[in-house]
Amino acid sequence: xxxxxxxxxxxxxxxxxxxxxxxxxxxxxxxxxxxxxxxxxxxxxxxxxxxxxxxxxxxxxxxxxxxxxxxxxxxxxxxxxxxxxxxxxxxxxxxxxxxxxxxxxxxxxxxxxxxxxxxxxxxxxxxxxxxxxxxxxxxxxxxxxxxxxxxxxxxxxxxxxxxxxxxxxxxxxxxxxxxxxxxxxxxxxxxxxxxxxxxxxxxxxxxxxxxxxxxxxxxxxxxxxxxxxxxxxxxxxxxxxxxxxxxxxxxxxxxxxxxxxxxxxxxxxxxxxxxxxxxxxxxx
Amino acid sequence: xxxxxxxxxxxxxxxxxxxxxxxxxxxxxxxxxxxxxxxxxxxxxxxxxxxxxxxxxxxxxxxxxxxxxxxxxxxxxxxxxxxxxxxxxxxxxxxxxxxxxxxxxxxxxxxxxxxxxxxxxxxxxxxxxxxxxxxxxxxxxxxxxxxxxxxxxxxxxxxxxxxxxxxxxxxxxxxxxxxxxxxxxxxxxxxxxxxxxxxxxxxxxxxxxxxxxxxxxxxxxxxxxxxxxxxxxxxxxxxxxxxxxxxxxxxxxxxxxxxxxxxxxxxxxxxxxxxxxxxxxxxxxxxxxxxxxxxxxxxxxxxxxxxxxxxxxxxxxxxxxxxxxxxxxxxxxxxxxxxxxxxxxxxxx
Numbered sequence: 001x002x003x004x005x006x007x008x009x010x011x012x013x014x015x016x017x018x019x020x021x022x023x024x025x026x027x028x029x030x031x032x033x034x035x036x037x038x039x040x041x042x043x044x045x046x047x048x049x050x051x052x053x054x055x056x057x058x059x060x061x062x063x064x065x066x067x068x069x070x071x072x073x074x075x076x077x078x079x080x081x082x083x084x085x086x087x088x089x090x091x092x093x094x095x096x097x098x099x100x101x102x103x104x105x106x107x108x109x110x111x112x113x114x115x116x117x118x119x120x121x122x123x124x125x126x127x128x129x130x131x132x133x134x135x136x137x138x139x140x141x142x143x144x145x146x147x148x149x150x151x152x153x154x155x156x157x158x159x160x161x162x163x164x165x166x167x168x169x170x171x172x173x174x175x176x177x178x179x180x181x182x183x184x185x186x187x188x189x190x191x192x193x194x195x196x197x198x199x200x201x202x203x204x205x206x207x208x209x210x211x212x213x214x215x216x217x218x219x220x221x222x223x224x225x226x227x228x229x230x231x232x233x234x235x236x237x238x239x240x241x242x243x244x245x246x247x248x249x250x251x252x253x254x255x256x257x258x259x260x261x262x263x264x265x266x267x268x269x270x271x272x273x274x275x276x277x278x279x280x281x282x283x284x
Numbered sequence: 285x286x287x288x289x290x291x292x293x294x295x296x297x298x299x300x301x302x303x304x305x306x307x308x309x310x311x312x313x314x315x316x317x318x319x320x321x322x323x324x325x326x327x328x329x330x331x332x333x334x335x336x337x338x339x340x341x342x343x344x345x346x347x348x349x350x351x352x353x354x355x356x357x358x359x360x361x362x363x364x365x366x367x368x369x370x371x372x373x374x375x376x377x378x379x380x381x382x383x384x385x386x387x388x389x390x391x392x393x394x395x396x397x398x399x400x401x402x403x404x405x406x407x408x409x410x411x412x413x414x415x416x417x418x419x420x421x422x423x424x425x426x427x428x429x430x431x432x433x434x435x436x437x438x439x440x441x442x443x444x445x446x447x448x449x450x451x452x453x454x455x456x457x458x459x460x461x462x463x464x465x466x467x468x469x470x471x472x473x474x475x476x477x478x479x480x481x482x483x484x485x486x487x488x489x490x491x492x493x494x495x496x497x498x499x500x501x502x503x504x505x506x507x508x509x510x511x512x513x514x515x516x517x518x519x520x521x522x523x524x525x526x527x528x529x530x531x532x533x534x535x536x537x538x539x540x541x542x543x544x545x546x547x548x549x550x551x552x553x554x555x556x557x558x559x560x561x562x563x564x565x566x567x568x569x570x571x572x573x574x575x576x577x578x579x580x581x582x583x584x585x586x587x588x589x590x591x592x593x594x595x596x597x598x599x600x601x602x603x604x605x606x607x608x609x610x611x612x613x614x615x616x617x618x619x620x621x622x623x624x625x626x627x628x629x630x631x632x633x
Contacts (some may be wrong), residue, residue: 165461165582170592171599175446179464180559241556245580 011055018048019107026100041099072120075113079106081146140201147194155252158183292382294341300373321358327351330421332414384615390435447596452486472529475536476504527554534570545574
């Protein structure tokens with residue numbers, strides 16, 4: 001499937017370039033100790049988002065479903081989720097540097113996935129068991145990973161701001177960071193949204209699983225439930241004011257690292273791969 | 285002088301010591317008196333008087349060579365300053381250098397506190413007053429309006445105004461980094477001294493949500509609280525009051541720490557989520573340094589704030605040359621326009 005003669009991967013490369021440009025512009029501003037134009041970064045990231053949406057749409061049309069059938073697509077979809085959240089959160093909360101960090105994370109996720117051909121060499125056969133509900137379950141789960149990615153970024157910014165204020169390093173990158181309280185508020189909201197999405201995803205998935213207990217690999221089940229329980233626990237502790245400030249921020253970063261590490265395990269336990277995959281036939 | 289010429293005549297903190305600046309200051313009715321004198325001077329077609337605590341400067345357009353000397357004579361007579369004394373402190377510039385100087389003044393790089401913003405407001409006021417009295421014309425109108433644009437441009441595109449340089453403003457900036465919006469914050473001023481009051485006023489000017497005062501001497505606390513329009517809190521209730529405040533500015537003369545790590549830990553247990561910002565402006569210090577080790581507690585003392593203020597000042601100094609270069613380009617372009625305007629407005633001889 002192509003658009004204007006270009007295949008999905010080329011559109012996704014262009015999206016990655018936009019994210020990388022936004023990141024480089026932000027870096028140049030930070031190195032020169034200048035405030036970067038939030039509007040410009042927002043516009044470039046939005047352009048990247050549109051290109052990535054087009055690339056994923058073409059891939060989705062080619063595979064006749066949600067493009068989350070291999071590691072390449074999972075990384076692309078996670079980056080796309082984080083960016084879509086940023087486009088809402090960034091405009092609403094006007095958190096300086098969030099666009100910079102989000103573009104950095106998305107550039108890394110998309111470039112790494114594009115630069116690793118083996119991740120896109122094959123694709124799951126019948127990845128969603130022929131049911132749209134499982135596709136919805138997978139898409140929601142990955143979208144929640146995008147939310148948790150943004151939570152990890154906000155948490156990292158919280159830790160950086162706390163470090164800067166505690167150690168009196170107030171210039172350079174630190175001078176552009178949002179306030180501690182703003183970061184705390186946005187982190188709690190992202191945690192809540194992420195948990196709701198993941199719960200919804202698991203709820204949808206569990207209906208299918210209860211009908212056919214053998215359809216889900218045990219390793220995938222335990223890992224997914226583990227990630228979900230960990231985020232639920234973090235949310236409950238935060239609402240009970242037992243997990244606050246730096247501890248909440250560390251939890252946001254470490255849980256996302258754990259969730260990201262668990263992704264290949266979850267992916268490997270799904271349906272077997274088809275080789276060669278159908279989408280690469282459409283590559284340009 | 286065969287054609288109209290733009291000039292600047294005056295003195296500033298760069299050329300005159302404080303005693304002479306005091307003599308030269310146009311306080312009370314003196315400013316109006318000088319304006320009246322200048323209006324009646326022949327050969328002075330336009331003028332604006334900039335009068336601040338650090339400078340008295342007359343920007344004018346003269347059609348005769350001796351006009352500048354007559355402006356100087358009017359200034360000296362009004363201030364009872366002899367011409368020889370004024371000659372030693374006089375700053376006199378013509379044409380493009382005069383434009384460049386005005387741009388540098390408005391941009392804040394000629395100020396004692398480099399990068400301060402108050403001066404731009406003062407230049408605007410001086411221009412507005414001159415306009416209201418009809419003493420500006422095509423040349424000064426062009427020069428001043430372009431000056432305001434240039435000043436805004438360098439503030440936006442350089443770091444000349446970045447970072448605060450007074451201790452009180454640095455404290456406010458730090459509070460913004462912690463809390464973001466000060467309108468939802470509560471400030472407790474501990475100690476009714478001058479530095480505490482200045483800091484409280486800096487927070488008030490940035491719309492702090494609520495403010496209260498406590499002091500070891502309750503009468504002093506009440507007096508300051510009245511001045512600030514805030515309630516007074518008995519000093520013996522400090523420990524139980526602290527959890528409901530986000531920022532505490534301490535400046536008492538207590539010989540030992542009034543806030544210990546144990547006390548701060550108890551306070552934080554009752555605050556749960558919100559961080560706590562201690563500003564210790566006292567000497568000896570009012571807050572035990574160990575308080576800074578608690579999570580979500582930020583402690584800055586007088587030395588910390590002074591150091592940040594010095595760093596900000598140094599950063600602004602670094603920006604001066606860059607700003608001067610930008611303004612030189614703008615002064616050159618503006619002067620070419622002004623020259624054309626003065627040439628076309630020149631009455632036939």
